[in-house]
Amino acid sequence: MRSISSFLFLLSASIAMVAAGERPKPIPLRWGVLAFPQYQGLDAYGPLEMLNVVKYYTPNMTIAVIAETLDPVPATTFNDLDQPVTYMKPTHTIDENVNLDVLLIPGGPRTSMNTNIINYVKNLYPKLQYIISVCSGATILAKAGVIDGKCATTTKFDWAETTQTGPGVNWVPCARWVTDGNVWTSSGVAAGIDLTHAFIKEIFGNETLADRAANILEIDIHKDSSWDPFCEIWNVTAVGTAV
Ligand SMILES: *[C@@H]1O[C@H](CO)[C@@H](O)[C@H](O)[C@H]1NC(C)=O
Numbered sequence: 001m002r003s004i005s006s007f008l009f010l011l012s013a014s015i016a017m018v019a020a021g022e023r024p025k026p027i028p029l030r031w032g033v034l035a036f037p038q039y040q041g042l043d044a045y046g047p048l049e050m051l052n053v054v055k056y057y058t059p060n061m062t063i064a065v066i067a068e069t070l071d072p073v074p075a076t077t078f079n080d081l082d083q084p085v086t087y088m089k090p091t092h093t094i095d096e097n098v099n100l101d102v103l104l105i106p107g108g109p110r111t112s113m114n115t116n117i118i119n120y121v122k123n124l125y126p127k128l129q130y131i132i133s134v135c136s137g138a139t140i141l142a143k144a145g146v147i148d149g150k151c152a153t154t155t156k157f158d159w160a161e162t163t164q165t166g167p168g169v170n171w172v173p174c175a176r177w178v179t180d181g182n183v184w185t186s187s188g189v190a191a192g193i194d195l196t197h198a199f200i201k202e203i204f205g206n207e208t209l210a211d212r213a214a215n216i217l218e219i220d221i222h223k224d225s226s227w228d229p230f231c232e233i234w235n236v237t238a239v240g241t242a243v
């Protein structure tokens with residue numbers, strides 16, 4: 001009886017959603033983070049710290065780390081001996097075609113964004129529910145053709161050079177993050193944490209969970225995607241312009 005009545009409840013809830021023109025969207029459970037040499041650490045770790053909290057409350061959520069090989073991938077900060085301070089440990093290579101719902105791409109040097117990495121993203125994108133870039137990670141989206149004709153943002157510090165990698169992109173100079181369809185792009189480094197908060201709130205539909213992750217990290221989240229003092233600080237107020 002109980003299972004029949006909960007089935008009927010779910011059925012009527014689905015009908016109500018369809019009637020309201022909404023389709024129930026699955027929560028993206030299979031996350032991937034793309035790692036390449038000298039990725040910007042916080043671009044990846046900031047969102048990952050948020051997602052680790054989300055994972056705790058979300059059964060069956062997985063986070064894969066994808067790289068060209070299974071060798072640990074060095075991040076961009078170096079110690080006194082010129083050795084990378086941190087490495088990310090891949091779980092899969094780009095050749096394994098692991099099934100993902102959402103891919104998160106950190107920023108890093110353009111020299112690391114090679115053809116293998118770009119082709120991986122180009123081929124994977126049509127199979128994804130969402131794709132996210134942080135900072136200059138938008139260059140990979142641009143080169144993979146994912147954001148041609150779409151609105152996107154990227155680092156303000158390196159605006160001119162980064163936006164040149166996507167001449168067909170509608171680059172938005174003043175924005176903490178930008179969404180266009182299933183593509184979410186953030187400004188530099190720490191902006192990826194604000195994007196992740198907004199993503200959890202909107203796509204997981206759970207603001208309590210997004211706030212809980214932020215409160216555990218003790219971060220004062222910017223919830224307005226148009227908040228962006230850095231476009232003025234870096235004199236980036238028009239598309240393609242910079243100091
Ligand atoms: C998690 O995965 C298991 C095994 O596939 C499945 O039985 C279970 O229903 C899933 N739980 C949720 C909440 O999706």
Ligand SMILES: *[C@@H]1O[C@H](CO)[C@@H](O)[C@H](O)[C@H]1NC(C)=O
Pocket residue numbers: 057206208209212
């Ligand atoms: C939202 O997240 C909280 C954890 O902060 C959890 O207790 C609650 O069940 C979640 N709500 C939904 C609708 O998933």
Ligand SMILES: *[C@@H]1O[C@H](CO)[C@@H](O)[C@H](O)[C@H]1NC(C)=O
Pocket residue numbers: 233234235243
């Ligand atoms: C931006 O422009 C202002 C005014 O011309 C100048 O004072 C400032 O140094 C510039 N900022 C940068 C980062 O170049």
